[in-house]
Amino acid sequence: MNNIVLKTKGLTKYYGGTLAVDHMDLEIPRGCICGFVGRNGAGKTTAIKLMLGLLNPTAGSSRLLGCDSSALTPAIRQRIGYVTEGHRLFRWMNIGGLEKFQRAFFPKQWDDRFFADMIEYFELSKKQKIKHLSNGQRAQVSLALALAPNPELLIMDDPTLGLDAAIRRQFLEGMIELIMRQGRTVLFSSHILGDVERVSDRIVVIDKGVLRANCSLEQFQKAIKKVILSFADSVPDLVNIDGVLHCKRSEKQLELTLVGTDDEKISEWAKSAGAENYNIIKMNLEDQFIEFTAPANDRRLFQWEER
Amino acid sequence: MPLWIQILPGSDEPIYIQVTEQISKAIARGELASGDKLPAVRKLASELVINPNTVARAYSRLEQAGLVTTKTGSGTFVTDPKLRKTDAADINMLTERMDTLITRGLNLGIEAQDLIRLFENRLTKFSDKLNERKEEK
Numbered sequence: 001m002n003n004i005v006l007k008t009k010g011l012t013k014y015y016g017g018t019l020a021v022d023h024m025d026l027e028i029p030r031g032c033i034c035g036f037v038g039r040n041g042a043g044k045t046t047a048i049k050l051m052l053g054l055l056n057p058t059a060g061s062s063r064l065l066g067c068d069s070s071a072l073t074p075a076i077r078q079r080i081g082y083v084t085e086g087h088r089l090f091r092w093m094n095i096g097g098l099e100k101f102q103r104a105f106f107p108k109q110w111d112d113r114f115f116a117d118m119i120e121y122f123e124l125s126k127k128q129k130i131k132h133l134s135n136g137q138r139a140q141v142s143l144a145l146a147l148a149p150n151p152e153l154l155i156m157d158d159p160t161l162g163l164d165a166a167i168r169r170q171f172l173e174g175m176i177e178l179i180m181r182q183g184r185t186v187l188f189s190s191h192i193l194g195d196v197e198r199v200s201d202r203i204v205v206i207d208k209g210v211l212r213a214n215c216s217l218e219q220f221q222k223a224i225k226k227v228i229l230s231f232a233d234s235v236p237d238l239v240n241i242d243g244v245l246h247c248k249r250s251e252k253q254l255e256l257t258l259v260g261t262d263d264e265k266i267s268e269w270a271k272s273a274g275a276e277n278y279n280i281i282k283m284n285l286e287d288q289f290i291e292f293t294a295p296a297n298d299r300r301l302f303q304w305e306e307r
Numbered sequence: 308m309p310l311w312i313q314i315l316p317g318s319d320e321p322i323y324i325q326v327t328e329q330i331s332k333a334i335a336r337g338e339l340a341s342g343d344k345l346p347a348v349r350k351l352a353s354e355l356v357i358n359p360n361t362v363a364r365a366y367s368r369l370e371q372a373g374l375v376t377t378k379t380g381s382g383t384f385v386t387d388p389k390l391r392k393t394d395a396a397d398i399n400m401l402t403e404r405m406d407t408l409i410t411r412g413l414n415l416g417i418e419a420q421d422l423i424r425l426f427e428n429r430l431t432k433f434s435d436k437l438n439e440r441k442e443e444k
Binding site for chain 2: 194199
């Protein structure tokens with residue numbers, strides 16, 4: 001069995017003159033839950049649609065389960081689940097009708113019992129029409145439809161957008177439940193870093209269409225840190241340490257955000273730069289993400305000034 | 308005894324560390340005694356709604372620290388304290404942590420004598436539970 005379930009090579013998409021996805025080389029191994037994060041407009045939805053063959057790339061290619069995304073065969077499609085952003089379902093159908101419709105695409109592995117149990121758990125009935133459901137209930141139906149075929153690869157585009165904490169948790173539980181089965185892989189995009197942290201063991205960061213990180217969550221959390229150095233007289237002009245993402249100076253203090261610089265290197269540099277002391281500050285995932293995707297100019301929306 | 312673990316996403320401690328530390332604490336307080344079985348990785352992952360690899364990572368750290376032993380096929384068990392080994396690095400790490408606490412205490416203006424009393428108070432909280440456990444058995 002191939003252990004790379006998703007692979008893109010130089011994947012690029014222009015909308016007119018606007019570059020949405022920029023030469024993306026991505027590989028996702030089998031068996032992980034991968035959180036796909038990036039700011040609004042970073043290109044997540046476009047990337048997902050390219051992967052699923054719903055959009056044609058301007059250049060480059062993408063493969064899912066070893067098959068080119070632009071030519072996915074019905075046999076391959078049966079092994080892939082996809083949840084669209086906003087849980088768009090046919091509004092005129094009822095839940096039972098939608099199940100029948102969806103099951104036709106997954107004739108071999110649709111789990112009727114599992115679907116029925118989920119619908120019951122959500123206190124819904126198969127007779128209910130989609131158009132009469134709330135946003136949360138529609139999301140729950142969409143989750144049941146995504147899990148019932150027991151997909152080998154599940155791709156979800158911001159599935160928890162606008163949902164309450166309880167329904168969001170149900171999506172996380174669904175992902176954990178799926179991943180416990182042998183050889184399953186989940187890729188989901190989200191803006192809620194706490195959710196990503198909870199269920200993912202892998203993180204993919206995209207910024208302005210460019211792939212910025214694709215590693216284990218643990219590696220990502222270990223790699224990004226902040227160091228504050230104090231100097232007796234003044235901050236040195238030259239900050240020649242590897243991995244500087246941001247550098248903020250005040251009269252006697254230097255604040256560095258570093259990527260992939262180990263603590264020993266920091267200690268060595270602090271000594272050679274003549275710092276009086278320094279402090280390595282651990283950051284939470286959200287702060288790490290914000291710093292990692294912030295432009296390098298270090299301007300803030302509201303700059304506090306001493307008067 | 309049920310094991311109560313709380314997961315705090317958004318903390319500066321990664322989740323596998325949160326799990327490791329809470330189980331370590333439960334062992335230190337005697338809530339988990341020597342020979343007790345930890346929940347299966349998949350069961351705990353499902354209950355806490357966290358990635359099974361995260362739980363496995365926490366268990367392997369506990370095993371490295373000598374607090375638990377995994378027996379293939381039957382599960383992960385709390386190690387007998389007599390069999391746990393302490394080396395110089397562990398003692399060093401402990402001293403460093405104590406230094407941090409002492410610094411904070413002194414900076415708050417707490418007298419040395421009061422700090423010692425505070426420390427003893429906390430220690431009895433742990434040993435009381437340990438004794439209770441022993442009596443139960």
